Amino acid sequence: MAKRNLESLQKQYAKSSHGGPGGPGGPRGGGPRGRGMGGKPKNAGHTIARLLGYLKPHTLALLLVLVCMLTSTVTSLIGSYLLSPVINHIAGVDMGTDASFFTELADKIITAWASSAPMTFLSNTFGLSGPFPYLLAAIFIFAVIYGCGILASYLQARLMVHITQSSLERIRNDLFEKLQRLPVRYFDANPTGETMSRFTNDVDNIDHMLSNTLTSLISGIITLLGTFVFMLTTNLWLTLITVAFIPIFALGGANLAKRSRKFYKEQQAALGAVNGYIEETVSGQKVIKVFNHEQDCEEEFALLNHDLRGKQYRAMFWGGIMGPIMGNTSQITFAFTLGVGGIMMLLTGFTPGELTVFANYSKQFSFPITNIASQMTTIFSALAGAERVFAVMDQAPEQPDAEGAIDEDTQEHDGIKGDVVFENVTFGYVPEKTVLKNISLYAHPGQKIAFVGSTGAGKTTITNLLNRFYDIESGSITIDGIDIKQYSRDYLRRNIAMVLQDTHLFTGTVMENIRYGRLDATDEEVIAAAKTASAHSFIMRLEHGYQTKLEGDGANLSQGQRQLLNIARAALSKAPILVLDEATSSVDTRTERHIERGMDRLMKNRTTFVIAHRLSTVRNSNAIMVLEQGEIIERGDHDDLLALRGRYYELYTGVKELD
Ligand SMILES: Nc1ncnc2c1ncn2[C@@H]1O[C@H](COP(=O)(O)OP(=O)(O)O)[C@@H](O)[C@H]1O
C-alpha cells in the first residue's frame, strides 16, 4: 500500500470506522457527543412517538416530574420577587399607592408574618427593632420557598434518573433480544462495529437527551413563560423593551449554534478517521510489523491527527465562545433596562425594589432562549440515533417456524436418526451469484460423508444450509424424510453438532466453554469429551487446568488448541448429526490422527459430514464429494475416486507429493 495523502485517508477511514466496541465518545456534557452521531431524523414524529412508548409505563412519574419542574421554577421566580418589598422596605419607600399588585401582596404577607406570635417572640428575644423584624420574617419566608424549590429539584432529579435508566434498560433489552433473533444474513451485511455503535453511541445519545436535554428544555420553557408573566406584572414598558431584544438572542443563538454545529460535524468526521485508523492498526499490528510499515503508519497517523487538532480547535472554540458571547450580550440588555428603569424611577412611581427584581428577570430571560436554540442539535442527533436503533428492531427476524413444526421428540417422531438427503439444491447468498448448483446427495444414519475441493467451492455453504443459517430457494433438504423446514430451528440445531470453520470461545473457564455444547453435562462428561478431542493433555498443562479463564476468544491459546476445544464442545453433544468444518486444519497430523481415533467412537452412530483439506483424514469416508465452483464434480469412496484419475486424484497425489 503506497503512502496515502490526507484526503484519501479520510475518505477511507471516516467511513470504515463505525465506532467499534468501547469507541470513545466526545467529552461528556455540553453538546452532542459520540461517533456515528449526527444526521437528521427522517421521521421525527414517528420516532418521538416510539420513544414515548418506552416512557409510557412511567406516565405518573413523568407527571410528577412536571409538577416538580413547575414548583422549582415558580419558587425561584417568587423567591426573587420577594426581594422587591424587602428592598423597598429597607430603602424606606412608601409602597402604598405606586407599587405593583404583587409587590404589595408580598409586602402584606411579610408584614403579617412579622407580627405573628412566633416572630414577635423571636424579635423580642433578640431585641430586634426598626426594619429588622421585617427582615427576619422575610428570611423565614425565603427559606420556606427555596426549601420547597430544592425539594422539588431533588425529587425531579431522582425521578428522572429512574425513568430514563429503566427506559434505556428496556431499549437495550429489546435491541439485544432482536439481535438474537436476526438471521445470519443480517450479520453478513452489517459489520460488527456498526451493530456495536447502536448499543454504544446511539443509546448513549438517547440517554443524554432524556436525562439532560429534555428536562432543561422543558424547564427552560417554563422559566421563560414564568419570567415573562412576572415581568409583565412588574412593568409593562420595561417588558416590551426586553422582548424587543429577543430576536437578537434567538438569531444570535441560532447562528452561533449553526456555526459550531458545522465545525462539530467536521471534528466528528476527523475523529472518526483517527479512530478508524487506530482500530485498524491495533488489530493489524502483527501484519504491520511483519511488513515493516511502522514508519508509514506513524506518518499517516500524524497527518490525520494534525487534521483532527485543527478541527477540534475550531469546534471547541466556537462551542466554548457561545456562552460568553450570549452572556455578554445579555449584560447589554441588563444595562439598558437598568438605565431606562432608573429614568422611570425618577419620573414615575416605579420603586427601586421592583427595578432590582425586574433587572434580575430580564437577565434570566435571555438564557433559556439561547439554550433552547443549541439544545435542538442534541435532540436531533439523539432522534437520529433512536431511529437507527429502531431500524434494527424493525429488521425482519428469522422466518418463524412453520405451523406445527416438530419441536421435540414425540411418540410418532422419537428423535432424529440422521438420514440426510439433499435434492437439487441451488443456492446463492445474493441473487446475482449462485454458489451451489443442483447439489444432490444423501447420507444414511451413521455414515461419514466428506466434502473436498478448493477454497470457495461451496463446502461451508452446504453445512450452512443443513442447519438453516440460510434457507434454500430451490430443491429440498430432508432429514429422516421430513423437510428441514418442518422442524423448528431450535430442534433442528439441537440435533446437529457443529464445529464451525470460524471457531469462537467465550469469556469464561475452559470447563464452561466445553460445556457450552451441552449445558447439563457433568464435569466427568466434559473431561471425557476433552479426551475424545485430544484436548485433555494440553488443558492439564494450562495453569489452572479446566478452571483456566479464557478471554478475548481464547487469545492465550494457539489456533490449534482453540480448535480442539471446539471439537470437545461438539463431542459433548449427543446430536445424531455431526458436522466438522475444517475442524482440524490447524492441529498437527499426529494429534489429528489421535482425534480421529477418538472421534471414530463418537461417529459410530452418527451421520457425519467432514470437510477437510488434508485428504488423509477423509480417506475412510463412506462417500467423498469433490466440489468445484458449487458443483459436485466427482463422488465415490477413496478407491473409486483414485481409480477415476480425476480431480480427486490430482488433489490427493498433489498433497502426497507435498507431504
Ligand atoms: N456470507 C456470505 N455472503 C456472501 N457470499 C458468501 C458468504 N459466504 C461465502 N460466500 C461465497 O460463497 C462461495 C462459497 O463459500 P464457502 O462455502 O465458504 O466455500 P468453502 O467452504 O468451500 O471454502 C464463495 O465464493 C464465497 O465468496
Ligand SMILES: [Mg+2]
Ligand atoms: Mg469453508
